[in-house]
Amino acid sequence: MPSLTLPECPRYISPPATKEELEFANLTIIDLSNVHTPEGRQELYPKLRDALRTQGFVYAINHGYTQAQRDRIFDIANAFFTLVPPDEMKTYTGNIEKDGYYFGYKGRQIWKLDEENRVFDQIEQYGLHRDVTKLPHPQAVRPFLPELDAFARHNHFNVLHPILRLIALSLELPEEALVEKHTFDGKGETAGWSLFSFISSYVDRHICSQVYEIVSYTRSKEEEEKSKNVWLKGHTGIQLFFLCVLVCLSRIDFGSISILWSQPVGGLQIQAPDGGWKWVRHIDNALVINTGDMMGFLTGGYYKPTIHRVVQPPKDQREYERLGTFYFSLTDDNVRLLPCVESPVLQRVGIERQRPDEDAPLSEVWRKARTVTYGVVDLKKGMERDVEEEVVEGIVVKHYN
Template identity: 35%
Template sequence: MPVAVPELGTFNHVPETKEQLDWAELVTVDLSQLGTPEGKRQQADILISAVREKGFFYVKNFNISQERVDRQFAMGKSFYELPLEEKSKYTPQGLDQGQFNGYVPAGRRFIDQENKIKDKIEIYNIPKFNGDFTHNHPAVITERLAEVEEFARALHTEVLDPLFVLLAIALELPEDYFTKIHQYPVKSEDHLRYMKYSRYPPEINSQLKNWTGGHTDLGSFTLLFRQPVAALQIRYPSTNEWKWVKPQDATITVNACDALQFLTAGYVKSTVHRVTVPPKDQQHVDRLGLLYFSRPHNDIKLVTIQDSPVLKREGYTENEFEKSGNPVPTMEEFTFAKQKWQRTKSSAVNKEHATATILPGFKEQVYA
């Protein structure tokens, strides 16, 4: 007889830190202002300034209730409460070759080689619901799969599409320029993610510099729902200073990623960020994240956009691949090359791995 799936119940976020941290000064894009050309222009200016100067920004008034968001956090929490044996049934074959949908267990990397401390990061990725992907999930998710799909699709219509319109306006392109290459029905490697950073005991935290090193995301925009456990930091491109990202009520934190940097030849910056050791008053709790990773269609070549008057005026006409004379990859080729690098079982502090060539013409680098 099948075991009944328990009710999700209410998800309670932990209190914010009381420590005084060096918070980043980030702007907010207000999606309620897009009803007029003037409002769109104003918000487009805010967005382009953010993705050029800081890389991260907040979005508010995105028409998705906190109740719906908390339901997703509750699903993530329920998933991570399953026994490891059950979760491991959903680990994809070919994880070391770059496959990433499903469960990625913790402990695949040393984050401190000297003290032999491994990561405590678990990931569960849910791909698009467009007929291109198989959906095989534990009952806690399968029983509510329609709700997960509705949430993922809403992120496109209510958040991503408006942001892509604003980006197009900022680059003096047709408003549908980016939405055309980020359509939900078309195959791309977008995914919703439940992500858990399990706590370390104080004596281990005292030995660690960070829980994850500095890195960039590989897609277009990453959406990060409010996470009260302070640990996310960004590196300012202008000064290389690391700043904490403050959780803001009723917002999504957004960062620009590699694909947009390639498409704009570096005009849009792929944000360098890391997850560091939380402040002491939050080190006793686990950190649960809810994220969405947006990527262009798999068949899109990551060539510099030639139709933007802004990029032409500013001299952003060639990206790394084009300058090197190497073939320019499609989004699919770049995704799986970088995912293979990310998923390789190795030390995250191994410099040879940290600076590996992802594809001819593009090397990773260390962000201290």
């Protein structure tokens, strides 16, 4: 019989929630315990549809993991940054520009936050594929791989797939229409999870359709002033994966659905309809879910990628490390990012295309193009205020500073 004793792992103690009076976004809460029956799904999908169409973010509760299970995952996430020696971290550092994915460790000072003033990120992260056996991992964290595998599968099958079924229902499509584009065992380097950890100025670890862990470190007062306290520029959902500790999300979601396991240190903000920014409040053992670029492609703009960013934490939390976990999902690599034209809803409301259907990129092409250019290429000022742009595969990608 398999052992019922879990490998020993140092406990990660979460910081207290902020007590500052902040302007929080009033996000809809989706109860995932109701997705298991046809009647429950019929009741939930209009609620999810309206929330994603207006705010782009929702909370999800009753997702199947207990608070104790959630806490254990955060213990393991922290181990990637506290139990692995620096020299071994170098051995497992990924080559993002060459490989086109975020596997392994990413060092600091890679992404440009303010090109004019030469301010770079202070984020360290570790990325894992949804199949945690796909690549080797540091010695100290190998005992936890069975738990990480279970966590990846839980996110994929018990959170992602139910959300995709609700979205399909909202488009009057067969329930499995989008699930079939997000398989667990299919070819792809996306759909996985991330672990993030940050300190004051953001220590972030993340995982997307892969798994990532990120740590963001404090920055000098001069760097904070130059970057206007922004750790990751405002971005739409195009870039991250699954389990993570977040530093600044404003650039990472190039996928379809992003799942963030709520943690108490503030920093995540979403753009309100009036252009202002509102904070996302922490809820114990809740998930924060948003749509990304690929969902925008698949739904012809019906579900637009959500603009969000990560900024310096509130004053009473700036001395705490921030640790978080994400599951960032992307469609399988062989999926062409075309609108679901068979949807009666899209036929009624109209379809927005970023490129002609015959030129729509494959998921693999889009993923690699977005990964290798983020935070590295020089951006051009856009037509909108505080917006910078780059062109990826013939499509304009905006960064909100």
